[in-house]
Amino acid sequence: MDAVTKIRPRTGKNYIDAIKGDGRKVFIDGEEVNDVTTHPAFREAIKTTARLYDIASEPANRNIMRFNLEASPKPINRIWQLPKSENDLRLRRSAVQKWSEVTFGLMGRSPDHVAAFFCGWMMNSDVFEQNGGKEKKKYLENFYEYLSENDYYVTYTIIPPQIDRSKPMHQQSPRDLYAGVVKEKDNGIIVRGAQMLGTGAVLSDYISLGQITPIQPGDEDHAINFAVACNSPGLKIYSRRSYASAANSTFDYPLSSQFDETDSLVVFDDVFVPWEQVFVYRDLEISKDQWWKTAAHSMGNHQAQIRFVTKLRLIMGLAKRITEMNGVNKLPAVKGILGEMSSYAAMVEGLLDAQISNCSIIGKEFVEPARQPLYAAIALQSKVYPKLLNLLRELCGGGLIQLPSSSTDFKNPQIKIDIDRYIQSPGYPADERVKLMKLTWDLVGSEFAGRQEQYERFYAGPPFATKTRMESEYNFSEGERLVDDVLATYDIEGRKK
Numbered sequence: 003m004d005a006v007t008k009i010r011p012r013t014g015k016n017y018i019d020a021i022k023g024d025g026r027k028v029f030i031d032g033e034e035v036n037d038v039t040t041h042p043a044f045r046e047a048i049k050t051t052a053r054l055y056d057i058a059s060e061p062a063n064r065n066i067m068r069f070n071l072e073a074s075p076k077p078i079n080r081i082w083q084l085p086k087s088e089n090d091l092r093l094r095r096s097a098v099q100k101w102s103e104v105t106f107g108l109m110g111r112s113p114d115h116v117a118a119f120f121c122g123w124m125m126n127s128d129v130f131e132q133n134g135g136k137e138k139k140k141y142l143e144n145f146y147e148y149l150s151e152n153d154y155y156v157t158y159t160i161i162p163p164q165i166d167r168s169k170p171m172h173q174q175s176p177r178d179l180y181a182g183v184v185k186e187k188d189n190g191i192i193v194r195g196a197q198m199l200g201t202g203a204v205l206s207d208y209i210s211l212g213q214i215t216p217i218q219p220g221d222e223d224h225a226i227n228f229a230v231a232c233n234s235p236g237l238k239i240y241s242r243r244s245y246a247s248a249a250n251s252t253f254d255y256p257l258s259s260q261f262d263e264t265d266s267l268v269v270f271d272d273v274f275v276p277w278e279q280v281f282v283y284r285d286l287e288i289s290k291d292q293w294w295k296t297a298a299h300s301m302g303n304h305q306a307q308i309r310f311v312t313k314l315r316l317i318m319g320l321a322k323r324i325t326e327m328n329g330v331n332k333l334p335a336v337k338g339i340l341g342e343m344s345s346y347a348a349m350v351e352g353l354l355d356a357q358i359s360n361c362s363i364i365g366k367e368f369v370e371p372a373r374q375p376l377y378a379a380i381a382l383q384s385k386v387y388p389k390l391l392n393l394l395r396e397l398c399g400g401g402l403i404q405l406p407s408s409s410t411d412f413k414n415p416q417i418k419i420d421i422d423r424y425i426q427s428p429g430y431p432a433d434e435r436v437k438l439m440k441l442t443w444d445l446v447g448s449e450f451a452g453r454q455e456q457y458e459r460f461y462a463g464p465p466f467a468t469k470t471r472m473e474s475e476y477n478f479s480e481g482e483r484l485v486d487d488v489l490a491t492y493d494i495e496g497r498k499k
């Protein structure tokens with residue numbers, strides 16, 4: 003951890019300069035990448051991320067994007083604000099929404115996501131000093147200050163690779179497959195093993211590692227939480243296939259080309275982590291409590307829901323526009339589909355509103371988003387998102403496929419004459435129609451779209467786990483009281499009481 007540089011407000015250029023050729027070990031397509039900021043697989047996502055920092059640093063956006071305006075001449079990005087009131091949560095929502103509109107909700111692990119987890123940890127940081135570990139709480143607080151002052155981009159890996167889910171972490175063979183401590187030193191720890199699935203890891207400044215999967219006695223070496231710089235010696239980032247480099251033009255793949263945030267297997271090959279960056283150490287209880295007894299999980303996933311609402315709005319806008327373009331928008335059956343889609347979108351927005359208006363106290367002085375509507379939204383997401391995509395596809399029909407092979411078809415006059423004649427709609431010349439349909443395909447049908455769907459199904463955990471979490475958050479007692487009340491109104495003879 004370098005000294006706090008206080009360069010804020012961080013601009014896009016500051017961000018790119020920080021990660022440019024910084025020695026991080028990133029691999030893709032059989033090769034090591036020298037500079038992620040110029041590589042075709044990553045550079046456009048990095049430019050998009052840089053835009054986020056530019057927006058946060060623009061004086062015109064100061065009131066939305068920054069906090070501590072009076073106290074500091076250089077106020078901090080609002081993504082690091084620890085909310086103390088419902089109004090603070092509303093202000094936070096405005097900032098996150100502003101950023102999510104830059105990515106249209108398509109980059110799930112933008113810098114505000116893990117920042118919200120760090121905020122949540124800070125909102126009940128006493129959890130980190132359980133079992134006498136006072137220095138861990140201090141380390142966390144210092145590191146939060148360091149991250150927020152510098153506005154660093156952190157991503158996380160909090161799940162071990164699948165390998166063999168039938169065995170606990172410590173029974174994997176060999177023993178050091180899942181990332182864990184292999185050696186303790188005076189000044190820190192050595193970590194070995196892998197974690198999945200580091201979305202945005204290639205693009206970020208720091209990677210945080212924790213365990214959100216259930217752990218059990220024997221798993222102590224994995225019961226850790228720490229953060230390391232992406233260029234730490236021994237850290238290796240193996241990116242999945244890039245959709246951005248496969249996108250041959252922005253016109254043909256407008257989303258793949260700009261918002262491919264990348265996902266990676268992250269390998270810790272004897273990575274040294276100084277104690278100052280270790281916040282949980284070989285402690286099964288805190289490893290679990292850090293998610294549920296702090297506001298980390300609620301704050302991080304509340305950010306995710308704000309982003310998700312932006313994405314749903316995009317889907318709804320496309321549905322409306324395409325039905326108008328095809329001249330089917332007045333048909334009752336089409337209105338019915340739009341109505342069904344709107345119901346899902348409005349339900350998610352309502353659950354988001356309720357997270358703020360029903361917020362509750364956590365720790366000594368903070369408020370967190372209400373958990374019941376939050377976990378309801380998360381549990382339904384793996385159903386709502388594919389459902390909406392399917393309905394959008396249904397509205398689009400073959401028009402999503404009946405498209406020119408690429409934008410270059412427009413450049414050939416012989417082809418263009420027929421495209422202009424046959425691939426158009428009233429009020430929509432061919433280039434506009436094709437543009438809208440290609441955008442929609444990139445959201446519902448391309449490889450990028452398939453990954454987006456998998457993301458929305460799994461980013462907050464597998465569906466069985468998100469539903470179980472909802473079951474534990476739901477207040478069944480009111481329902482049980484009603485059951486008792488109704489049972490008490492009659493007896494075995496059928497007499498009313």
Ligand SMILES: Cc1cc2nc3c(=O)[nH]c(=O)nc-3n(C[C@H](O)[C@H](O)[C@H](O)COP(=O)(O)OP(=O)(O)OC[C@H]3O[C@@H](n4cnc5c(N)ncnc54)[C@H](O)[C@@H]3O)c2cc1C
Pocket residue numbers: 111157158159160161163164167198199200201202265453456457460461462463464465466
């Ligand atoms: C696109 C994408 C991006 C992601 N980004 C990140 C990231 O940035 N950081 C990060 O840490 N993680 C990330 N993840 C990982 C994500 O958190 C996990 O995918 C999720 O927690 C599920 O874990 P898993 O994939 O290991 O699935 P598993 O736990 O292996 O489950 C897969 C399926 O197996 C079945 N199953 C497994 N166990 C059980 C059980 N006990 N009971 C019943 N059924 C079971 C279910 O059908 C389940 O859906 C990402 C995932 C995706 C798809």
